Amino acid sequence: MDRKTNRLMLLIVACSAAGVVVGGTSNWVDSHQCLKKQAPTMECLTQDPLVKTIHGMSIGLIAGAGAALGATMQLKEEE
Known part of the structure; x- marks a missing residue:
């Protein structure tokens, strides 16, 4: 893997982790x-709080990964 791929993966992991924390905490x-x-x-x-929390975490994961990809695409366009 080259240096840019490593940075992209680190950005996606960091944003996804932040999304999981924020989404889970919020729900x-x-x-x-x-x-x-x-x-x-x-x-x-009737809703189980644990299930609702896990649902929020999964939505946060998707939102974080999408935000990281969007930011990366925007940076590539500016280059």
């Missing part, structure tokens, strides 16, 4: 705030 907090409401909705009561 975890949202599910716990939903349960603490005085009148929680039926959707809030």
Whole structure:
């Protein structure tokens, strides 16, 4: 692997990891705030917080990887 490929992979991994953390944390907090409401909705009561957190993490992974690819494409166009 050359140096540019290594930087691309590092950027994708870093952005994906950040997306996983942000997405998982966001959905975890949202599910716990939903349960603490005085009148929680039926959707809030039936959804498993762990499943909702994992869903947020997967969406964050995809969003982070997409952001890294988009940034890389933009940098290549500027060269």
